[in-house]
Amino acid sequence: RTEPLVLGIETSCDETGIGIVRGRTLLSNTIASSMEEHARYGGVVPEVAARAHLEALQPAIDAALAESGVALADLDAVAVTSGPGLAGALMVGVGAAKALAVSLERPLYAVNHLVGHIAADVLDLDAHASLSPDRPQGKLEYPTVALLVSGGHTALLLVRDLTGDVELLGETMDDAAGEAFDKVARLLGLPYPGGPEIDRAAAAGDPAAIAFPRGLSRASDMAKHRYDFSFSGLKTAVARWVEQREAAGEPIPIPDVAASFREAVVDVLVTKAIAACRDHDVPRLLLGGGVIANRRLRDVAIARAAEAGVEVRIPPLSLCTDNGAMIAALAAELIMAGRAPSTFAFGADSTLPV
Numbered sequence: 001r002t003e004p005l006v007l008g009i010e011t012s013c014d015e016t017g018i019g020i021v022r023g024r025t026l027l028s029n030t031i032a033s034s035m036e037e038h039a040r041y042g043g044v045v046p047e048v049a050a051r052a053h054l055e056a057l058q059p060a061i062d063a064a065l066a067e068s069g070v071a072l073a074d075l076d077a078v079a080v081t082s083g084p085g086l087a088g089a090l091m092v093g094v095g096a097a098k099a100l101a102v103s104l105e106r107p108l109y110a111v112n113h114l115v116g117h118i119a120a121d122v123l124d125l126d127a128h129a130s131l132s133p134d135r136p137q138g139k140l141e142y143p144t145v146a147l148l149v150s151g152g153h154t155a156l157l158l159v160r161d162l163t164g165d166v167e168l169l170g171e172t173m174d175d176a177a178g179e180a181f182d183k184v185a186r187l188l189g190l191p192y193p194g195g196p197e198i199d200r201a202a203a204a205g206d207p208a209a210i211a212f213p214r215g216l217s218r219a220s221d222m223a224k225h226r227y228d229f230s231f232s233g234l235k236t237a238v239a240r241w242v243e244q245r246e247a248a249g250e251p252i253p254i255p256d257v258a259a260s261f262r263e264a265v266v267d268v269l270v271t272k273a274i275a276a277c278r279d280h281d282v283p284r285l286l287l288g289g290g291v292i293a294n295r296r297l298r299d300v301a302i303a304r305a306a307e308a309g310v311e312v313r314i315p316p317l318s319l320c321t322d323n324g325a326m327i328a329a330l331a332a333e334l335i336m337a338g339r340a341p342s343t344f345a346f347g348a349d350s351t352l353p354v
């Protein structure tokens with residue numbers, strides 16, 4: 001098998017990610033984030049993200065080449081995220097990738113961001129085992145259910161083949177899970193990004209203190225939205241609970257609110273993911289996305305999956321958050337499977353389906 005040398009570009013949200021792989025070997029994974037620029041707005045501002053990508057791209061490519069010792073001329077292909085994501089942000093990466101592919105006279109692979117997250121798990125990381133204590137040895141096997149949770153997406157997928165058979169089982173109907181963490185943090189007066197802040201506050205709280213709603217989990221919802229998620233009702237329930245306390249002149253027990261909110265999110269995510277594994281008789285669950293940094297989510301997923309006879313795979317966090325290595329890895333898989341490159345007709349598609 002020949003192992004293609006691929007450079008991947010990821011600019012779908014606020015991370016400018018450049019990754020270089022040779023087949024399934026990770027050579028570099030460079031990430032520049034504009035998160036700090038968004039902090040004062042309490043969320044990612046698309047225009048700010050797009051401009052930041054434009055500034056960060058060239059230095060990030062140079063850094064990835066330097067780290068891997070690869071010369072541009074050695075590349076076999078260029079890969080880029082063409083969607084889903086923020087349109088303006090995607091366009092910066094797509095434009096750069098086209099320019100690079102044309103100037104190097106190399107094939108260009110436009111790939112789906114969500115499928116890219118799954119591809120993070122094909123990389124051969126056994127030599128880096130300490131990076132990912134929760135990742136069993138070996139790599140992605142089929143079929144696998146994937147739960148992807150970040151500030152921009154929350155989706156459950158059934159993966160039979162990364163290079164051509166990925167089925168979207170369900171996704172969020174409103175807010176992404178990370179977005180819910182960010183919004184609830186804000187209403188508790190905690191800074192952005194809210195996930196780590198809620199996590200910290202929750203450590204001292206009681207997850208059973210307040211019974212917050214589990215979105216789309218009633219029997220009537222499960223019939224139609226078995227694998228879909230909804231977090232806006234939960235966010236509203238937390239807001240109402242806090243308002244009532246304040247109106248009564250009582251203090252807000254932030255640790256208990258944070259722990260109870262986190263438990264509601266984790267419970268729904270894990271319950272639906274395990275249901276998908278059982279329904280489809282799939283003994284593997286892959287986790288991805290920035291919210292996977294949540295220790296409680298990892299622990300509950302690992303415990304409940306064990307009860308269900310399901311193996312949980314969690315790539316190292318640097319490959320769970322948005323990055324270019326996963327995009328390069330997916331393109332390398334496509335090349336090794338003999339798939340044709342993209343024509344140059346593609347653009348950025350903010351709602352690109354899997």
Ligand code: KG4
Binds near residue numbers: 150178194321
């Ligand atoms: O994948 P990611 O880095 O990129 C974006 O989606 O932009 O995910 C960031 C999201 C944010 O919403 C952040 O609050 C959330 O992941 N997050 C967490 C934790 N760490 C980051 N959510 C819950 N618990 C955490 N420990």
Ligand code: ZN
Binds near residue numbers: 117150289
């Ligand atoms: Zn992502």
